Amino acid sequence: MRHLFADLSAFRRDPLGFMREKGNGTDEPLVKLALGPQPVYLVNSPELVKPVLNHTEDAIDKGKYIKKLKPAFGNSFLLMSGKESKRRREVVHATLGRSTVLEQVPAMAATIRQLAGALALEEQFNVHKVTGPLTLRLISVALFGHQVLSPADELALLRAVHLIEHELEEDMFRIWPRGPKSWLRRRRKYAEAHRIMGLVVKRVRENAGSSSVLTSLEEMGLSDNDIRDEILTMLLAGHHTTASAAVWVLYYLTTQAGLADRIARECAVVTDDSGDIVAADLKNAPVSMALAREVLRLYPSAWWFSRETKKTVEIAGHTLKKGSALIICPWQMQRHPAYWDDPDSFRMDRQFNNKAYIPFGVGPxxxxxxxxxxxELQLLALEFASAYHLSAVSETPAPEPRASLTLIPPPIELSLTIRENIAFDEAAA
Structure with a gap:
């Protein structure tokens, strides 16, 4: 019989490889992992993902792994359950739904063009260092309107994320409590991060327009602290994950022969006479959308989800006692050879209605x-491909990402040169 910690060393050494080894090496729908005294199971069948995520909350709900995010996200809907979580979630969903956000396409596209123009003046650039501020700016535009966050606010929020990310990563799968020095260090970092984030949220509330999500949150009767937590959740979660995926969008635009040309021609189809992307025509841009979806298959920013049993339940022939953790790993499932042909290869001809495609979860x-x-990812591809040629400066193929709370891309250096109008001429021919 294996001891309770038998898998812990392998998991800490290489979380991504560990998950693939455990899941891809068996056809068992649930795989028990020996990561400590709490029973932990890897959900290894796409057929189980929706039932687990959408189970009644009295039986399966957000567990201790999700609750460990509270130092960053406070008492937001992301960590809550029940009617209040649903009430807040519906307000946020109404603001961030694609049909609503399409109204912000002109401002979002202009933001991307402004960044690209600045990068074209540089000899080379580290992609992740620019996608972080960019996606923070884009989510701010989507939520609150144009120019609500100043450049100083953006840098402050990025600093706050940097302060807490390592501490959250350390705590997520920790078995033993922290020692006094480590506990004090974490407390100081969180206090500084919260101070910074509180100041930024204060300015957001001062500058946001009357039609923003902020008005909807205030109309719900939430306290100032609750509104702060919801704003921070949307800003931090909304930009941090997309920033990682955006790195890979630009990487594949650079390394896949002919892809940038195809998307440049596609961009010509969805732009008006002034060169602005027409939001209603984005449905006619399937190549850029396929790029975004394939990037999220290979590099799902949220590489794991978790749930916990609140009472004894039966799943796939297993009796799971109260307190059992269920881990769903998009990184593993979206690279499983049973569900994908040539799973590690970048291919945009895939069918993304596959049940094993879960970068955003499933169901309600x-x-x-x-x-x-x-x-955001589609606009990024269209704007960069239509205006610039991208060249790789760092090694290709790029190294694998690092598993933290999200997938952290490796350092990738690119350079830009202005594109001639050949692609547009071809589109018009």
Whole structure:
């Protein structure tokens, strides 16, 4: 019989490889993991994902792994359950739904063009260092309107994320309590991060327009602290995950022969005479959307979800006692050879209605930011491909990402040169 911690060393050494080894090496729908005294199971069948995520909350709900995010997200809907969570979620979903966010396409596209123009003046740039501020600016535009966050606010929020991310990563799968020095260090970092984030949220509330999500939150009768937590959740979760995916969008635009040309021609189809992307025509841009979806298959920013049993339940022939953790790993399932041909290869001809495609979860609890995230990635591809040629400066193929709370991309260096109008001429021919 294996001891309770038998898998812990392998998991800490290589979480992504560990999950693939455990899941891809068996056809068992649930795989028990020895990560400590709490029973932990890897959900290894796409058929179980929706039933687990959408189970009644009295039996399966957000567990201790999700609750460990509270130092960053406070008492937001992301960590709550029940009617109040649903009430808040519906307000956020109404703001971030793709049909609503499409109204912000002109401002979002202009934001991307402004960044690209600045990067074209540089010899080369680290992609992740620019996608972080960019996606923070884009989610701010989607939520609150144009120019609500100043450049100083953006830098402050990025600093706050940096302060807490390592501490959250350390705590997520920790078995033993922290020592006094480590506990004090974490407390100081969280206090500084919360101070910074509180100041930024204060300015957001001062500058946001009357039609923003802020008005909807205030009309719900939430306290100032609750509104702060919801705003921070949307800003931090909304930009951090998309920033990682955006790195890979630009990487594949650079490394896949002919892809940038195809998307440049596609961009010509969805722009008006002034060169602005027409939101209603984005449905006619399938190549850029397929790029975004394939990037999220290979590099799902949220590489794991978790739930916990609140009472004894039966799942796939297993009796799970109260307190059992269920881990769903999109990284593993979206690269499982049983569900995908040539799973590690970048291919845009895939069928993304596959049940094993879960970068945003499934069902009624699908990530509320799915629409805006896909829109941001699509606009990024269209704007960069139509105006610039991208060249790789760092090594290719790029190294694998690092598993933290999200997938952290490796350092990728690119350079830009202005594109000639050949692609547009071909589109018009």
């Amino acid at each position: 609890r699908t990530c509320v930011g799915m629409g805006v995230a896909l829109l």
